[in-house]
Amino acid sequence: MEFTTGGRLEVRINAADVGKRVSVRSWTDRRGSLERFTDTVGVLTSWSGGVLRITRRGGETVEIAETALVAGKVVPPTPPRRRGPAASVPELLRVAARGWPPVESAPLGEWTLRAAGGFTARANSVLPLGDCGLPLPEAVDRTAEWYRQRGLPPRIQISTGDPAADEALDAELAGRGWRVERSAVLRTAALAPIADADPGDERPVTLGREPDAAWLAAYGRGGDEQARAVLTGGPSVWFATVPGERGPAAIARCVIDGRWAGFAALQVTGDARRQGLGTLVMARLARQALAEGASAAYLQVETDNEAAAALYDRLGFTTRLAYHYRTPGTSDGGDD
Structure with a gap:
């Protein structure tokens, strides 16, 4: 990563560059380590209170203190692809969950319980990706109690890209009399x-x-x-x-x-x-x-x-x- 202009490191970004793709180098305080700097590339999503927040390509957000900046610049965006995107269903569901985040969430094994005061089904439902770590009947009981404690109706999304798991969960809920509330597509x-x-x-x-x-x-x-x-x-x-x-x-x-x-x-x-x-x-x-x-x-x-x-x-x-x-x-x- 090259930041030098005339042999000097420069910080050539500021709060006006929020929303742009940037590359920054920051000071890292690691005692006993030879690694003194960290390089970060991503979208500058905010700059306030002396802290920069940069979202990397994979969705991870990195916080960097303004005082730790050593160098920074705006970099060109990745050239767009004109083909349809390739991605697994679990990846898509995780991205979509980050893009419409609940106010409160809790893990149940690899499931995610989400709540936001009842605003939309997506933010007030369980995303059952992976293994819940419990027998299915017990997992559903715990889910129902978690939502009842918040004054919300229990709600579970069905379809995670795993046909066997989806079928088992759907059958468990149908057997309890849980009705289909609405259908959608991604x-x-x-x-x-x-x-x-x-x-x-x-x-x-x-x-x-x-x-x-x-x-x-x-x-x-x-x-x-x-x-x-x-x-x-x-x-x-x-x-x-x-x-x-x-x-x-x-x-x-x-x-x-x-x-x-x-x-x-x-x-x-x-x-x-x-x-x-x-x-x-x-x-x-x-x-x-x-x-x-x-x-x-x-x-x-x-x-x-x-x-x-x-x-x-x-x-x-x-x-x-x-x-x-x-x-x-x-x-x-x-x-x-």
Whole structure:
């Protein structure tokens, strides 16, 4: 890694470079070690309170004290791939979980129990990846108790890419009378073609790191503290808005995590539909994600959302995984 200019190390980044891919060298205090410096490459996701947070390609976030910086510079993003992304289902599910993080989580073996005050099923359900470490009936009992302690209905996602494990868990829950609550799919696509999509509309798209009041009003939910924590959580999150005459004409959210860009919360107001605004806002977010080094896209959408499915088909998304939730309750946890 080369930082020198005229033989000197220089810090050539600052807080204005948040969202860009950077390469930094920092001082490491390791007693008795000859390793005095650590090099880090990734997206600068925040710089506040004297601490930099850099998200590496694999999704790991590294915190570096500003006083430890020895050198730093902005580096070009990884050239985008135009083929569909290759990834295992467990990798995709872990990336998607990081991109829509719960307020509270707890492990049960390799399962993850997630809670966020009831805001969306995804943030208030168990992601049962791997071995729970217990007999299945006992694991379900513990799961149910964990959610009841939080005043939430127990909910478990079914479909992890392991057909045998999914079938066994689904059968256990069905035998207890847990009903299927909703069905959804996880879809992926190459990112560059989305960025190149022509929406046939030249309206401006504004980007921000936080959802403002108008964005939240257009979204229609997410006004409380826990919902806002989910919406703003993730390695590098952007909120896009297409301004309209009476508030946003379209909105969307994108979280960038290494090579992955996750799209969510796409909304187009009724009188602005069929004008290409869905394509417009996703293309703008895709260009931002490319600039941060992402190359692949994913999203999760309920299977009965036909309008969204048609748009995603046109943008090149294909289904990698179908899943559903089971719950013993009757309350609605909102959208997926």
